[in-house]
Amino acid sequence: MKKACIFYGSTLGNTEGVAKIIGQKLDIPFYNVADNPVNLISQYECLILGTSTWGEGELQDDWGLFLSKFEKADLKDKTIALFGLGDSASYPNTFVDGMGILYSTIKGKGCKVIGLVPQEGYNFVASKASQSGKFIGLPLDEDNESDLTMARIDKWIELIKPFLQ
Numbered sequence: 648m649k650k651a652c653i654f655y656g657s658t659l660g661n662t663e664g665v666a667k668i669i670g671q672k673l674d675i676p677f678y679n680v681a682d683n684p685v686n687l688i689s690q691y692e693c694l695i696l697g698t699s700t701w702g703e704g705e706l707q708d709d710w711g712l713f714l715s716k717f718e719k720a721d722l723k724d725k726t727i728a729l730f731g732l733g734d735s736a737s738y739p740n741t742f743v744d745g746m747g748i749l750y751s752t753i754k755g756k757g758c759k760v761i762g763l764v765p766q767e768g769y770n771f772v773a774s775k776a777s778q779s780g781k782f783i784g785l786p787l788d789e790d791n792e793s794d795l796t797m798a799r800i801d802k803w804i805e806l807i808k809p810f811l812q
Contacts, residue, residue, distance in 0.1 A: 649726070651693035651811050653677035654684065654717075656709035661789045662699045662732050665800070669695060669730070672804055673811065680713040688720045693811050696749050696784075699732040704741030704775065706748045714752060723757035728807045729784025730762075731776055736791045739772040743786040747775025750783045760784075762807040768795075 653670050655677060657663035663679065670677040675695075678684040688694065698707045706714070731746025753760065763781040769788075776782050785803040787796055 648812050649692040650690065651675045651695065651726075652687065652691045653695040653697060654680055654688075655697035656680045656699070656707040656713070657697075658699065658701070658707055658709075662697050662707065665730060665732065665787060665789075665796070666695075666697050668797075668800055669697075669804065672800070673808070679709070680717075681709040683713065683716070685713070685716040685720060688717070688722075691725070693726040693728075694722075695728045695730065695807075696753075697730045697732075698745040698749055700734075700738070700741060700743055700745035703738065704744035706745045710745070710749070718752055722753055725758040726810050727753055727758045727760050728762035728810075729760070729776075730787065730803070731784060732787050732789055733771075733774075734790040735769065735771045735788045739770070742769070742771035742774045742776075742788075743782065744775040746782070746784050746786065747777070750776065759810075761810045762803055764799075764803065764806075
């Protein structure tokens with residue numbers, strides 16, 4: 648298996664909980680971006696990036712602080728998967744926009760993005776994480792659809808696992 652890890656930002660613990668589940672299922676480490684782990688990026692071939700979306704489509708605060716350092720990292724030839732948490736009922740026009748913001752940061756940096764998820768089964772109006780009928784990563788709604796989280800994670804892991812080997 649390629650050397651992989653998770654970088655996540657979490658305010659209330661939901662994103663951290665998902666990062667831990669994914670990390671345990673894949674047997675890979677996970678790092679909170681609040682701890683400024685930018686020096687670890689070069690040690691991994693595959694990165695999984697996780698964030699929540701706040702307010703009207705804003706990136707989670709710790710990612711906001713870490714992003715300027717992350718943008719300078721060499722991502723060429725890395726494999727990257729994304730997951731994002733959002734509230735599709737209260738914020739249907741900005742559902743998982745945080746994940747879309749992370750994607751726009753890595754786009755064009757020479758990395759391969761994996762783990763695109765079809766939009767079927769999700770209730771939302773608009774998202775920066777949506778392109779051509781797919782999400783650019785795994786969208787989760789712990790506020791309204793937590794009963795679907797484990798099945799969605801398991802399906803997504805099966806989707807990305809071949810790229811991590």
